[in-house]
Amino acid sequence: IEMVGANQEAQEGQGLMSAVARWAMRSLCVMFYLVDPHELALGPEDKVPPYFLLSGIPMFFIFIAVERLGIAVRDARSAEKVSGYRWREATVSVLVGTFQQAFLVSVEAVLGLGIEKMAYRYAYDHWRLFEVDGKEYVYFSYVTLLLGKDLGYYWCHRCLHEFHVLWSAHSVHHSGEDYNLAMGLRQGALQPIFGFFFYLPLAILGFNPVQFAAHAQLNTLYMFWIHTELCERLPWGLERILNSASHHRMHHRPPGNCNYAGVFIIWDRMFGTFTPETERKDYYGLAEQPLSYDPLVLNSRHFEVMQRIGGGPTDGCRLVRALRVLKHIHKRRVPWRWSFKPFIWLQPVPPIRADHRRTGPLRQKFDGELSMGTSTSVCFIALTLVGLGGSVALLLLVKSMHMFDALAGVLSSCLLISGVTRLAEQRSSEKQWALAQSVLFAPVLFALLLGRPIERALAA
Numbered sequence: 001i002e003m004v005g006a007n008q009e010a011q012e013g014q015g016l017m018s019a020v021a022r023w024a025m026r027s028l029c030v031m032f033y034l035v036d037p038h039e040l041a042l043g044p045e046d047k048v049p050p051y052f053l054l055s056g057i058p059m060f061f062i063f064i065a066v067e068r069l070g071i072a073v074r075d076a077r078s079a080e081k082v083s084g085y086r087w088r089e090a091t092v093s094v095l096v097g098t099f100q101q102a103f104l105v106s107v108e109a110v111l112g113l114g115i116e117k118m119a120y121r122y123a124y125d126h127w128r129l130f131e132v133d134g135k136e137y138v139y140f141s142y143v144t145l146l147l148g149k150d151l152g153y154y155w156c157h158r159c160l161h162e163f164h165v166l167w168s169a170h171s172v173h174h175s176g177e178d179y180n181l182a183m184g185l186r187q188g189a190l191q192p193i194f195g196f197f198f199y200l201p202l203a204i205l206g207f208n209p210v211q212f213a214a215h216a217q218l219n220t221l222y223m224f225w226i227h228t229e230l231c232e233r234l235p236w237g238l239e240r241i242l243n244s245a246s247h248h249r250m251h252h253r254p255p256g257n258c259n260y261a262g263v264f265i266i267w268d269r270m271f272g273t274f275t276p277e278t279e280r281k282d283y284y285g286l287a288e289q290p291l292s293y294d295p296l297v298l299n300s301r302h303f304e305v306m307q308r309i310g311g312g313p314t315d316g317c318r319l320v321r322a323l324r325v326l327k328h329i330h331k332r333r334v335p336w337r338w339s340f341k342p343f344i345w346l347q348p349v350p351p352i353r354a355d356h357r358r359t360g361p362l363r364q365k366f367d368g369e370l371s372m373g374t375s376t377s378v379c380f381i382a383l384t385l386v387g388l389g390g391s392v393a394l395l396l397l398v399k400s401m402h403m404f405d406a407l408a409g410v411l412s413s414c415l416l417i418s419g420v421t422r423l424a425e426q427r428s429s430e431k432q433w434a435l436a437q438s439v440l441f442a443p444v445l446f447a448l449l450l451g452r453p454i455e456r457a458l459a460a
Contacts, residue, residue, distance in 0.1 A: 031059050149202070
């Protein structure tokens with residue numbers, strides 16, 4: 001009997017390991033857009049595959065761990081260390097990305113204002129010229145959505161850089177000064193609101209929203225791996241066609257108005273916005289450093305910048321400052337340039353000729369005003385884990401919550417994350433207030449998640 005029980009346990013263990021291995025291999029394929037076209041042959045009645053939830057989120061942290069290990073191995077083999085991870089900066093990047101997701105929960109799940117989904121669905125239902133059956137035209141649908149979604153992303157991304165109002169949402173992503181996978185999670189809260197317009201042509205051509213949503217996830221997940229310093233150039237000339245870490249590093253080097261591609265770099269090469277990486281430098285972030293980790297500051301910062309455009313004092317009454325913002329909000333921040341060379345992507349990419357990273361960063365990076373002591377570091381880590389855990393629980397439970405409990409939870413999550421990131425700044429004038437804010441809103445968030453007090457009060 002004992003032998004039979006041991007054999008059953010061994011078989012169960014092997015089955016679990018086999019399942020984990022299958023999940024890891026499949027998730028790895030998902031992260032690189034390597035999905036069977038037949039799996040993406042979806043009809044309007046099908047459910048959207050949860051690629052982001054089941055594969056993306058776990059793989060984000062696995063990739064970060066692997067990258068961190070790779071940097072440690074690289075540094076152990078070399079006497080001269082180059083850019084890598086600063087744990088405070090990396091943690092803040094994850095928190096800023098979590099802040100964005102919490103904000104989107106309030107807009108989409110709670111208020112029902114999923115703008116991109118609603119706009120695409122409306123255009124498909126009312127304006128479509130054709131109806132493309134994804135199950136009948138499998139490869140046609142796959143190729144068209146693969147290229148069409150990426151071309152739409154190119155123009156969306158380019159406009160996010162070229163217009164002030166759009167840059168106010170996207171500049172958050174460029175605020176990180178270390179180039180690593182954790183920084184890839186740093187996203188602006190308002191950015192998803194501005195992107196829907198560029199994908200409406202696909203809806204008008206008759207590609208149903210389910211197919212589009214599946215390709216949209218894969219397009220986003222592919223772009224995660226390119227936020228790393230570890231990768232050099234891709235082999236076999238793939239750099240001519242595919243977006244890569246090398247190409248995207250130039251996008252994050254100030255001023256960064258180049259290499260807007262998502263999956264295919266051919267768009268930048270065709271439309272004249274491509275800049276090759278010919279020198280390695282430790283120089284990333286915004287041209288004017290924000291000197292803050294707080295997502296509330298990062299998401300509103302460019303509106304303050306617009307007040308200073310053209311000179312003049314930045315003080316004065318609120319009306320005057322608001323008028324300065326309105327004056328520039330619709331204007332370009334990058335001059336228009338047009339080029340169309342459809343076959344230039346066939347030409348090779350110039351090689352990397354020099355590596356200046358061993359001389360250190362080109363400018364001093366913001367790492368908080370003061371260093372963290374042991375007790376502060378323990379508090380910061382604990383509050384970070386509480387904030388991440390509470391925010392993830394909110395994402396999972398929000399649809400089952402009363403609207404007012406959910407909105408209060410979103411507000412508590414955002415204020416908790418804001419407090420934790422301000423604690424990371426360690427400003428002598430604010431660190432006590434930041435700690436108090438974090439400690440206050442952590443139990444409030446969990447009370448809302450577990451107790452649903454507003455729902456109970458309304459039901460009483």
